[in-house]
Amino acid sequence: xxxxxxxxxxxxxxxxxxxxxxxxxxxxxxxxxxxxxxxxxxxxxxxxxxxxxxxxxxxxxxxxxxxxxxxxxxxxxxxxxxxxxxxxxxxxxxxxxxxxxxxxxxxxxxxxxxxxxxxxxxxxxxxxxxxxxxxxxxxxxxxxxxxxxxxxxxxxxxxxxxxxxxxxxxxxxxxxxxxxxxxxxxxxxxxxxxxxxxxxxxxxxxxxxxxxxxxxxxxxxxxxxxxxxxxxxxxxxxxx
Amino acid sequence: xxxxxxxxxxxxxxxxxxxxxxxxxxxxxxxxxxxxxxxxxxxxxxxxxxxxxxxxxxxxxxxxxxxxxxxxxxxxxxxxxxxxxxxxxxxxxxxxxxxxxxxxxxxxxxxx
Numbered sequence: 001x002x003x004x005x006x007x008x009x010x011x012x013x014x015x016x017x018x019x020x021x022x023x024x025x026x027x028x029x030x031x032x033x034x035x036x037x038x039x040x041x042x043x044x045x046x047x048x049x050x051x052x053x054x055x056x057x058x059x060x061x062x063x064x065x066x067x068x069x070x071x072x073x074x075x076x077x078x079x080x081x082x083x084x085x086x087x088x089x090x091x092x093x094x095x096x097x098x099x100x101x102x103x104x105x106x107x108x109x110x111x112x113x114x115x116x117x118x119x120x121x122x123x124x125x126x127x128x129x130x131x132x133x134x135x136x137x138x139x140x141x142x143x144x145x146x147x148x149x150x151x152x153x154x155x156x157x158x159x160x161x162x163x164x165x166x167x168x169x170x171x172x173x174x175x176x177x178x179x180x181x182x183x184x185x186x187x188x189x190x191x192x193x194x195x196x197x198x199x200x201x202x203x204x205x206x207x208x209x210x211x212x213x214x215x216x217x218x219x220x221x222x223x224x225x226x227x228x229x230x231x232x233x234x235x236x237x238x239x240x
Numbered sequence: 241x242x243x244x245x246x247x248x249x250x251x252x253x254x255x256x257x258x259x260x261x262x263x264x265x266x267x268x269x270x271x272x273x274x275x276x277x278x279x280x281x282x283x284x285x286x287x288x289x290x291x292x293x294x295x296x297x298x299x300x301x302x303x304x305x306x307x308x309x310x311x312x313x314x315x316x317x318x319x320x321x322x323x324x325x326x327x328x329x330x331x332x333x334x335x336x337x338x339x340x341x342x343x344x345x346x347x348x349x350x351x352x
Contacts, residue, residue: 021251
């Protein structure tokens with residue numbers, strides 16, 4: 001009855017080999033599945049945290065470098081007459097491009113989500129969206145704002161205001177409520193445009209009442225806005 | 241000794257080869273493992289009791305594994321976890337065989 005080795009059948013040993021093979025394979029598979037599913041989320045969280053820290057430290061370094069560069073630039077411009085004209089032009093351009101910290105009188109608009117969302121209602125109506133910020137910002141530009149920042153993010157040429165999930169990205173950095181829009185400009189003109197501009201008026205005095213969105217408009221004697229921290233590198237653009 | 245050597249060799253083989261098994265096959269692997277466990281202990285018992293029939297053993301192993309795989313496949317497609325039936329059947333047989341193996345040792349060592 002079959003080949004034997006001592007008192008054991010070879011076929012029995014063979015099935016035991018298969019059993020062992022399946023055991024270790026199942027063990028490996030289970031470990032692999034566990035590794036893949038469980039800490040994947042944790043890995044992503046760690047990854048995001050690390051990147052966020054890296055970004056903020058790089059951002060600080062960038063600010064330091066730019067300040068240093070500015071200092072060196074103005075020193076050269078001041079010391080040599082030839083450069084003075086260029087230096088002044090550069091300063092003016094930097095000021096207009098939003099690359100310098102600025103201050104001046106202006107308007108502060110604070111927007112918050114509705115404190116309570118009634119059950120059964122569409123929650124979208126009770127939240128501040130990217131387009132709400134766009135409406136206010138566009139109205140403020142229309143009213144002659146010379147510099148605008150939202151939550152400390154200066155609006156410059158490459159700035160976008162768009163939503164990503166539940167956050168609004170400004171200069172690609174996620175911001176949550178409250179949204180503080182600070183605009184430097186003629187305070188009367190800025191306050192007037194928010195009443196004149198159709199969309200802004202609707203938001204400030206229409207939807208905010210209807211849905212309980214919190215919109216506060218304050219006139220400020222002195223507003224301080226930070227510079228634009230984002231990249232100013234141009235890769236495709238050339239002067240015509 | 242030979243079955244244990246076989247088991248160790250099999251485990252080593254599996255660890256060394258480290259065959260990647262896709263997640264959807266994990267359940268088939270599990271049921272194959274159970275079938276192998278069932279056959280191994282059944283064979284061990286038969287071998288100890290000197291009633292080992294090679295054809296019956298190999299045939300049983302192959303048929304059991306195949307049927308168990310088919311049951312898992314069927315269950316996956318019907319949305320019913322029929323594979324649990326195979327798990328229970330193999331599990332019960334496993335314990336029966338273990339009990340008989342234990343009894344065999346008792347008899348051999350005159351502990352009864």
